[in-house]
Amino acid sequence: MVRRLEGKVAIITGGGSGFGAGIAAKFTQEGTKVIITDLSQDNGTKIAQSLGCDFLRADVTKREDWEAVLEHAIDTFGRLDIVVNNAGATYSNKPTETVKDDEFDMCFHVNVRSLYLSSSVLLPYFLENDRPGCFIQIASTAGLRPRPGLTWYNASKAAVSNATKTMAVEYAPNKIRFNAVCPVVGSTGMTHLFLGKPDTEENRKAWVSTIPMGRGSTPKDVANACCYLASEEAEFITGVNLEVDGGRCV
Numbered sequence: 001m002v003r004r005l006e007g008k009v010a011i012i013t014g015g016g017s018g019f020g021a022g023i024a025a026k027f028t029q030e031g032t033k034v035i036i037t038d039l040s041q042d043n044g045t046k047i048a049q050s051l052g053c054d055f056l057r058a059d060v061t062k063r064e065d066w067e068a069v070l071e072h073a074i075d076t077f078g079r080l081d082i083v084v085n086n087a088g089a090t091y092s093n094k095p096t097e098t099v100k101d102d103e104f105d106m107c108f109h110v111n112v113r114s115l116y117l118s119s120s121v122l123l124p125y126f127l128e129n130d131r132p133g134c135f136i137q138i139a140s141t142a143g144l145r146p147r148p149g150l151t152w153y154n155a156s157k158a159a160v161s162n163a164t165k166t167m168a169v170e171y172a173p174n175k176i177r178f179n180a181v182c183p184v185v186g187s188t189g190m191t192h193l194f195l196g197k198p199d200t201e202e203n204r205k206a207w208v209s210t211i212p213m214g215r216g217s218t219p220k221d222v223a224n225a226c227c228y229l230a231s232e233e234a235e236f237i238t239g240v241n242l243e244v245d246g247g248r249c250v
C-alpha cells in the first residue's frame, strides 16, 4: 500500500492529547517521521512511546523552544517538511466582561504568538534551503462562526485564520503552503472549557444540536483533513480554512 506522507518529517505541537495525538497517529501510519511537542512531559512521552515517534517538551510561546525543536529535526532526520500548529488554549466559557488579563493573554500567546514564532524560527530554514514547506494550523469554527462566552478565544482563532491566508499569499512563490483546519467542538482535554461545564454527553447536547450532521468532530476527522493538506494531493492548495464541522458553518 502506498503511504501518503512517506519520507516526510513533521513537527506536531500539542501532540500529547486530543486532536494532536490523533494527527500524530495518522501521520506516523502514513510514513512520516513525527516529532511531537507538548507542555506535558507525561502525556507527550506516553503518546510518543505508543506511536514510536519522537517527543520534545516545548512551550509554543517560547522562541528558544522552537529553536530546539528545529535543531532536533535537522540533527535527527536531516530535514523538515511539515509543521502542524495544533497546541491551543482557552479560558472557561463566561461573560466577556469577567475575563481576566491573564486569560486574554493566554489565548493570544498560545494560539497566535505560537504561529508568529513558528514562522519566525522555521521559515528561514525553508527559504535558505529553497525547500517547499507545509504549515497547517488548527484554527476553529469558533473563528468563523463564533458562539457567545468565548470572545477572546474566538478572536484568537480568527487571527489564526487571517495570518494563515496572509502567509499563504506571501510565501506561495516559494512553494511554502499555509492552510488551516477548523474543527467544530469535539471531546478532548479542552472541551469542558468551551462548554463552561463538565464534558458529558448531556452537556454537549446543546452544542451538538447546531451541527447538521449531528455529532462533534473527532481526532480522526481532524487528522484525515491534515493528512490531505500535507500530502502531494494538496500541492496546489494554499490559504484555505478547511471546516471539519459536519456542516456547522454553512
Ligand SMILES: NC(=O)c1ccc[n+]([C@@H]2O[C@H](COP(=O)([O-])OP(=O)(O)OC[C@H]3O[C@@H](n4cnc5c(N)ncnc54)[C@H](O)[C@@H]3O)[C@@H](O)[C@H]2O)c1
Binding pocket: 013, 014, 015, 016, 017, 018, 019, 020, 037, 038, 039, 040, 043, 058, 059, 060, 061, 086, 087, 088, 089, 110, 138, 139, 140, 141, 142, 182, 183, 184, 185, 186, 187, 188, 189, 190, 191, 194
Ligand atoms: N476540542 C475542541 O472542541 C476544539 C474545537 C476546535 C478547535 N480546537 C483546537 O484544537 C487544538 C487542539 O486542542 P484539543 O482540543 O486537542 O485539546 P487538548 O487539551 O486535548 O490538547 C491541547 C494540547 O496542547 C498542549 N498545550 C497547551 N499549551 C501549550 C503550550 N504553550 N505549548 C505546548 N503545548 C501546549 C496541551 O498540553 C495539550 O496536550 C487547539 O488549537 C484547539 O483550540 C479544539
